[in-house]
Amino acid sequence: MSEPLVIVDSSACSHVVACSVCHGSWVFLSKTTADEEAQAHRLIERLAALPMCSEVGCKGNAVTRGVCRPHYDARRYQERKAPRG
Structure with a gap:
């Protein structure tokens, strides 16, 4: 840039x-x-x-995979918490 x-x-x-x-x-x-x-x-x-977070209503800047750090961390937490089957 x-x-x-x-x-x-x-x-x-x-x-x-x-x-x-x-x-x-x-x-x-x-x-x-x-x-x-x-x-x-x-x-x-x-x-x-800078690219913006893709979550609806979020005004944060995207840092990885199109989302901001708080949303990225929340997604990772949900993925780890989900039962594997």
Whole structure:
């Protein structure tokens, strides 16, 4: 997965954060604030790109076999608990 392109373009008095994924842009007067917001937006875009859990109503990120860690653990527990016949 490639890194989301979120850049900070600075001029003498303002700093623009632009995202190539959501095509959003924000203007800040402080370079520090612009850098912090760019970093936060990169994280948001990275998380949005991860696969989601296939369980209905779950908003967790899938880690293995299409489900999040809690659902995966619950399935394994149920499989082990089930009688073998």
